[in-house]
């Protein structure tokens with residue numbers, strides 16, 4: 001789908017550790033096209049218990065989970081918008097992301113230098129937000145010159161755009177990231193502070209405790225915040241599945257915190273999952289919420305979208321109760337859906353199409 005989540009945060013908060021653990025994430029029995037595109041760009045398997053449950057009844061030879069892309073974006077320091085650190089390169093990178101995971105440091109560890117000297121997640125968030133907002137103000141300034149020139153054409157949309165740019169600017173000058181406003185976006189002007197965001201608190205090993213001020217901030221923003229010990233997750237990701245189970249149980253955890261991070265990433269991007277059982281392969285597919293059946297089929301193959309006839313749909317839990325599409329059909333539990341069907345999270349779908 002090409003959805004990308006950028007991992008951002010101050011230096012030494014654990015971004016690369018989270019990223020590396022994500023790309024090494026093991027999910028039992030799932031085959032997937034893992035790869036690291038570049039050292040800081042990785043395809044991450046989406047852990048999915050439902051897929052595993054479906055596989056218990058479909059017994060596929062090949063089990064394939066869908067993936068999502070994460071990017072480890074280094075180099076943000078105070079002053080980045082003026083070109084400090086990796087400055088502009090960093091900001092250009094963020095512009096390409098569909099959503100952001102902001103890692104903040106809650107672990108102490110005297111051996112790992114904390115450039116700002118103390119644990120203070122709100123200060124850290126404000127530093128990053130300030131850089132995003134300053135970069136936005138610069139982008140708006142540039143856009144304004146162009147829009148002003150275009151005003152001469154007399155087209156109403158340029159006057160409207162100018163008003164929108166003024167509205168953005170007023171919010172930013174008041175210190176409000178655009179994601180917290182309901183101003184409409186300008187497609188050709190991707191603004192950094194408008195990207196959907198969630199927080200990862202890199203906590204002490206063995207702790208689930210979130211900083212109270214961080215919880216309040218996240219709530220104000222309607223953002224999710226997830227406690228992760230990057231060091232623990234890194235160790236966990238290197239273990240064989242059986243060892244990992246024991247390691248998790250010892251820590252009193254049901255599943256890796258990174259699974260919750262990826263799940264939250266899907267919610268952030270408003271993505272849902274549907275499943276297919278076809279021949280030897282059972283597979284999960286990630287699509288934007290609201291996708292119609294033909295476009296969902298197109299996610300599998302463009303021919304299937306072009307030749308779409310119908311979708312035979314059953315919710316995943318009904319499928320595992322009944323065992324197969326055929327059994328569902330006999331009991332009249334199969335939904336026969338056409339071109340205007342909106343695919344639902346958890347649907348198991350058999351597409352019928354002409355080639």
Ligand SMILES: Nc1nc2c(ncn2[C@@H]2O[C@H](COP(=O)(O)OP(=O)(O)O)[C@@H](O)[C@H]2O)c(=O)[nH]1
Nearest residue numbers: 011012013014015016017107109112229230231
């Ligand atoms: N104690 C502890 N150290 C960590 C944790 N996460 C990362 N580190 C260490 O902190 C240092 C910086 O981590 P890194 O992931 O490179 O940070 P980045 O600059 O944000 O990419 C490394 O030495 C990591 O091993 C953690 O959860 N606990």
Ligand SMILES: [Mg+2]
Nearest residue numbers: 015016017074
């Ligand atoms: Mg790093």
